[in-house]
Amino acid sequence: MRTVVVLMDTLRRDHLSCYNPDTACIAPNIARFAEESCRFDGHFVGSMPCMPARRDFFCGRTNFLERSWGPIEIEDVTLPKVLFERGGVRSHMITDHAHYFRIGGENYCQQFNTYEFFRGQESDPWVSLIDDPWQPERYFGDVKRQYQCNRTRITCEGEFSSVKCFEAARRWVDENEGAEDFFLMVETFDPHEPFNVPQDYLDLYGDDYDGPFFELPKYHRRDEETDAAMAHLHHRYEALITMNDRHFGEFIDRLKAAGMYDDTLIILTTDHGYCFGEREFIGKNYMPAYNEIANIPLIVHFPGGAHAGESRSQLTQNIDLMPTILDYQDVEIPETVMGRSLRAVVEKNEPIHDYALYGTFGCAVNVTDGRYTYFRGGRDQSKCFEYTTSLTTIRDWLGKGRGDQIEAGRFLPRVPYPVYRVPSGPEALVKDGGTYANEDHLFDLETDPGQTVEVEDEAVLSRMEALLVRGMREAQAPEDQFLRLGLDV
Structure with missing residues (x-):
């Protein structure tokens, strides 16, 4: 059995037309994928934000009641390790998520048999410039020196690390065409802030903003940001989704061309959402866990195209993805796992939870x-x-x-x-x-x-x-x- 997980950081479900037909966000490839997949409407986060959410996914249990942001622990039983040690299933991760390689993000990528990392997101300590890079004189939010250094090497679409992730995923398919048993995880930091995006994508949204530079908001209750600035920030986020959507679509097309789509379990989800001024909040973490942040997208293509175009309303969480993957890979689910396989939800339309527990x-x-x-x-x-x-x-x-x-x-x-x-x-x-x-x-x-x-x-x-x-x-x-x-x- 083949399994592919695509995780796009900070992807709000109401920006996807399969969840919200009235959205202005342009993401036709995700929409096409949703038509060939099953949509889950009652899907919630567990632990937040980035690394706590990933520990949930890797271990099939919630992290946030015991500790904050941190590494894979010595006692953790993880999805990639179980797949390989109990089922002989090899795994590969492709990511540009810099937190895996900072203090506090230890031992996540190392759970996989192999992994690739593309540099440059956020304040990834990548590009070294002794003299200060260009920084705007007027701006809302924040401007981080290290990211301004990094973006000196991000001058066209092909140089964005998220684009490189999908390019590497297509290359991986070419190199492993015909392989039967594997777990591939493709993870992009986009559309997470800073909302740096090629102008061509921003132009799709008719953005004509001419105010202070605004790509990296501070997490706070809105104060000085003008309506025009907030609209501009939102356009930048939408444009990043559109760019990711293009390259996600090319990756799916490559799977189809290689004959590795129809009989593959393919999961598209995120770690959490984001607030763009709802109730005057900008960002995440510090405000109540409203559904803009907590109720996240989950779209699953099941082998053989089963349940394509259907939806399920039962409560599910990202802790359910580990047991689901193990179930479909026919690998025994460890006793440590709190989540439950989605199979009963999908095949019998039955609930697997009567509540979802979540937080930071x-x-x-x-x-x-x-x-x-x-x-x-x-x-x-x-x-x-x-x-x-x-x-x-x-x-x-x-x-x-x-x-x-x-x-x-x-x-x-x-x-x-x-x-x-x-x-x-x-x-x-x-x-x-x-x-x-x-x-x-x-x-x-x-x-x-x-x-x-x-x-x-x-x-x-x-x-x-x-x-x-x-x-x-x-x-x-x-x-x-x-x-x-x-x-x-």
């Missing part, structure tokens, strides 16, 4: 039953601890300078190793849970899909709180999390 470490813990969403904010952040066997986090050492506060012991019953217990500190991705990200909210998605009107119903609140507690128990959340959230259990 240290922020609100969120749960949906498909009808309601409940965000439960922290009450006592002093009860927020990270549990890990590896003291690294995003671009930094976890607990650095606070060694006297770190304990080691067998704190996690499911982990057969001693772990560090580290009080959440200044290196956390969202400091103290953020101003907005630890608020309580309760929404009715059926009557209020935009999540703008709070539900005032004690019976619903009580039921969703009980569902949250159950979900945390089933996820084997540390007891500290219940204390942090003020849950009487």
